[in-house]
Amino acid sequence: MYFQKYIRNIRKILSYKLFTGLVFSVLGLLLFSILYSNVKPETYDMELFSVADKTIRSPKTIEDEVKTAEEQNKAADEVEDVYVYKKEVAQNRILLLTSIFDFVNEVNHEESKKKKVEEKSKAEKDKLVLLKSKLTADVTEDVTESISDQTLIQLLEADPGELEKARNILISNVEALMNGKIREDQVNKVSSALIDRIRSAGMEKDVEKASIELGEYAIIANEVYDPRLTEERKQHAMDEVEPVKILQGQIVVQEGHLIDRDIYRQLDTLGLLKSKPTIKPFIGLAIFVLLLIGALYVPFTKLNEPEEKKLNYLLLLGIVFVGAIIVMKIISLMEGLEQYNIAYLFPAAMAPMLIRIMINERFALLMSIILASCGSVVFHDGISGTIDVEIALYILFSGLAGIMFLSDKSERFNLLRAGLLVSIVNILLIFFLQFIGSGQITNMEYLYFIINGAVSGIFSAVLTMGILPFLEAGFGILSTMRLIELSNPNHPLLKKILIEAPGTYHHSVMVANLAESACEAIGGNGLLARVGAYYHDLGKTKRPHFFIENQMNMENPHDKLDPATSKDIIIAHATDGAAELKKYKMPKEIVDIAEQHHGTTLLKFFYYKAVEMINDVEESEYRYPGPKPQSIEAAVISLADCVEAAVRSLKQPTPDTIKSLVDSIVQDRLLDGQLSECDITFKQLELVKTTFCETLSGIFHSRIEYPGNKEQKVM
CATH class of the missing domain: 1.10.3210 (Hypothetical protein af1432)
Structure with missing residues (x-):
């Protein structure tokens, strides 16, 4: 009653919205403070090239991005350049040579029809101009820039029989050599082979010289480098590389070992250096707390009750929630004891049963979910910044069992019955979590599990029975159980x-x-x-x-x-x-x-x-x-x-x-x-x-x- 009067006095000073906001803010700050030590990373005062004074293990599994990048670059370097063979290149070069010889014959034939006899030098000049104009106009590639005028003149002046012989020899040899794969760095070698074949054919010197220049011009690479395909294969090789990870529990540095650059970088990546602390865990905790407070705030605003009653419910929720978290925290501090997984002792059904009796089932279910989430952070196997999914499942299902087994028309004695049933569920849950992990369990551990699960369920019921009268009196909340007692x-x-x-x-x-x-x-x-x-x-x-x-x-x-x-x-x-x-x-x-x-x-x-x-x-x-x-x-x-x-x-x-x-x-x-x-x-x-x-x-x-x-x- 005194508590209610105290709340009424505060309500006279503050408006409903301001008082509600204040309660949620205080609740959020308390929750952040309680969970702070569970997410605070343990840091070490380490210097580069110093000797480690203790063995340091990784508190979490994290990707070593530097090592991963090194492995990816190594894999990409091992990929050979991709060359693509273009068969049509040989055919194009043969057609080009054929076109040159055809134009030479065509020019000679046209000039021979002229009736007027001109001077030899003038005639050669006219034929050269005509040939170059034809090569420039009717050939896809401007060969006049690559083939000298002297070579063209030699072809124009060559004996028709000798020209035909040069044509056949050149085309047949170029075709034979170009049918093989030729890369850029092999062009000179192939050109040398062609020159040897031309010289061994016994042609006139001028025609031979012209044929050699034409042959060198015709020989080009037909297996070319493909940058796009090469890059795709390099990228595929990099994607195939498994990320290099620093595993949770992995030894980063042994006691007495030198902290080299690689180890120092890993310590920095893990946020274990005091000189380079990280705020990410605290940002994550703040987000987590906001989500939990939001999960309470949304259904609370939709509660169709008078303002005074809603405030009582809010304060009740806050006190039960914070009390449960404190109990959870105390048990987590006892994890150094020899008892195996003492986290199973936490009375997970207590808070949900209290809320179920004093408010309603909806908020009790919500309380189970929130406590399970907090339990995954508090019971983190002694490694900061990690969560324990197994204990979260245990707390969740233990709380749900407490809600389900609590009858609407129960008397206080029946709370013990609910506690016993919760104990059975707890033991089954613990065995499920252990068996699914295929762990080796000793007889002593079996005994610990049974004791922990049973104590958790029964203790939940006993605490609920003990705390309920104080909460009922303090908040003036009339529960179903209290009504049943009054009807006696x-x-x-x-x-x-x-x-x-x-x-x-x-x-x-x-x-x-x-x-x-x-x-x-x-x-x-x-x-x-x-x-x-x-x-x-x-x-x-x-x-x-x-x-x-x-x-x-x-x-x-x-x-x-x-x-x-x-x-x-x-x-x-x-x-x-x-x-x-x-x-x-x-x-x-x-x-x-x-x-x-x-x-x-x-x-x-x-x-x-x-x-x-x-x-x-x-x-x-x-x-x-x-x-x-x-x-x-x-x-x-x-x-x-x-x-x-x-x-x-x-x-x-x-x-x-x-x-x-x-x-x-x-x-x-x-x-x-x-x-x-x-x-x-x-x-x-x-x-x-x-x-x-x-x-x-x-x-x-x-x-x-x-x-x-x-x-x-x-x-």
Whole structure:
């Protein structure tokens, strides 16, 4: 209660949004602080070319990009240049030589037809010009730039027979040599072979000289370098290289060994040097914390509850969550003990079960997921910056088991049953994780696993039972389990009603039956309605005989009292009951029902009696002080209280009379504005009336006379 008052005082200073933002910010900072040491990389004060004073292992698996690049370059260098053989080159060179000889013959033939005899030098010049013009115009390659004028003149002046011989020898030899693969660096060698063949053919010197120049011009490379294909093969070879990795747990440097450049670079890559710290793990942790806080924030904003209740839920979630993380952290600090994998001792089902009992199943599932995520960081096998997926699965499924095995209508004792079932699930999970890894497990390790799993489940239940009362009292949250305890007939207040006001007790039980059925029909909290109905008339125990249900074989004391006094006594039972409930530190919801179940209704009997005695009477003086019902449950109990008393007063209740009476009472309350401050709809009111009629017909069936046979009564 003191905690609630403290929160209310803070709420008076801060707005709802500001207070919510403050809580989420504090929660995020706490989570970051707790997980900080689990992601903080261990760094070493190492200098280049110094001697390592301890053996250092890699805290994570990471690619050595420098080594990988070296291996890729090595693989690319081993790829030979790619050459492509072009068969058409030989054919093109033969055609080129053929064209040259054809043009030479054509020019000689044209010049021989000229009738006028010209000087020899002028004739040679004209033929050379004509030949060059033809070679330039009709040959794809401008050969005149590569073949000298002297060679062309020698061809033009050669004997036709000698020219034909040179043609055949040159073309046949060029074709023979060009049919083989010739690279750029082999052109000179092939050209030399062609020259030897030409010289051995026995041609005239001038023709031989011209043929040699033509042959050297014709011989070119037909197997050429392909840069694109070469690059593709080099890239393929580089892609085939497996990345060089520094594996988690791998020894980077042995104690006493020299730290050379390669080792120093690896230490730098791993972020293990104090001189070059990395902030990446902290950025990663900040992102992780933001995701977790966001996972809590989104469903919290969608929660359809009053602001004060939402804040209670938020603080409860935060305290349970941080408490679970602290327990997780404490257990992780004990990993240095000899016990095998002490992480399995963590009571993973505790927080989800607490949230399941006090809030709802949705947030309990969310809590399991978030705790599993945090557990993967906290329990990292002693290597900073890593996560443990196995322990994450263990925490997740252990929490889910706790939620599933926790019955909605469980008593506290049944928490132990849920804990035992969670223990079994824990043990099965541990064995699954070990067996799937094909690990060698000793008998002692089997024993450790069984003990850890069992202790985790049972400890979860015990902690839940121990913490629950403090959270319920501190946050004023009325859980299902607390309601079940309050419904126990042995509760001191219920025994007080039964002993001091037995008629009121019976009336309260009847109202509870009506209210529970109606609330469940419209989606309200049926259990809260039942328990609230049990206690709603507690104030009548102060003066029980002034209420008609407790007046057995006695005169009505109101007959001897004036209306004002009777009114004060009757009205006081609502405030007296609320005061008594507060004295016993009963939940606020129960106190509100006792205080609100009559709203501001008018005590009509005493009011009209007073009017008859005194004309000038204020109606407001004969009304209950209120407040009007604020919740669906309080509204339903208010209607059920009036309906049950009215139907009980009927001498011969029938289904029709009950329905008529229920309709009248509900209509009267609506017109009086008694339901104006709660979120109950007309559709829900129709369901409430229908449920009342069905329940009352079942209760009073033995007294109902059915049409057609008034003498017959159902037993």
